[in-house]
Amino acid sequence: MTQNDPMPFPAGNGEDQREEANEVDVALMMRIQTGDLVAFEELVGIHQRSVIGIVTKMLGNRADAEDIAQQAFLRVWKSAGRYEPRARFTTWLFTITRNLVFNELRRRQRKPAVSMQEHEESTFHEIVDVKRLSPEEEMLHSELEMVVDRAIEELPEKQRLAVILRRFEEMPYEEIGNVLGMSVPAVKSLLFRARTQLKQALSQYLDQGE
Numbered sequence: 001m002t003q004n005d006p007m008p009f010p011a012g013n014g015e016d017q018r019e020e021a022n023e024v025d026v027a028l029m030m031r032i033q034t035g036d037l038v039a040f041e042e043l044v045g046i047h048q049r050s051v052i053g054i055v056t057k058m059l060g061n062r063a064d065a066e067d068i069a070q071q072a073f074l075r076v077w078k079s080a081g082r083y084e085p086r087a088r089f090t091t092w093l094f095t096i097t098r099n100l101v102f103n104e105l106r107r108r109q110r111k112p113a114v115s116m117q118e119h120e121e122s123t124f125h126e127i128v129d130v131k132r133l134s135p136e137e138e139m140l141h142s143e144l145e146m147v148v149d150r151a152i153e154e155l156p157e158k159q160r161l162a163v164i165l166r167r168f169e170e171m172p173y174e175e176i177g178n179v180l181g182m183s184v185p186a187v188k189s190l191l192f193r194a195r196t197q198l199k200q201a202l203s204q205y206l207d208q209g210e
Helices: 015-032 037-059 062-082 089-108 116-122 135-153 157-167 173-180 184-201 203-208
Strands: none
Touching: 015 037, 015 062, 015 089, 037 062, 037 089, 037 135, 037 157, 062 089, 089 157, 089 173, 135 157, 135 184, 157 173, 157 184, 173 184, 184 203
């Protein structure tokens, strides 16, 4: 990681694969609209990990994330009759998730933050092939992941969600805008401010790599 690249935000490639995945989602939703529980379980299986990962990054607590994810999919089931495939299914799903997460964050404003131990046990990390890392590299990687997680958690909620959707879901700017109800230029500006704040938070680690 260099000073010019504080946070590797993917460019959101693989558009054809995203379209194919969306076709599967839409087909499942059409079946769910008829009350097909098997199709619903299949849809949950496809997206559950992403939803839990996003919510965990937003809230810093795995148990709460699983509860929010359950609520999100319950809303998908109950609202299936009103679903129209005018945008990607994931846009609709993540918009539902966003509303639940923002509501939970507002509720938490009057509650104590989670303990450091709970944070360390519940934070959602990227999958890394640790077999390729030495013990020292593995320790540094885990430490950096924790620092990145904490830096992301310090961002304002919209910046935080934009970063998570871009970095971990590789979501295009337009789709992030649809989830957040913002224009593409506004999303880019939001991410620029987030990158600047993250770069400042991670400066000591970036300096070590020079």
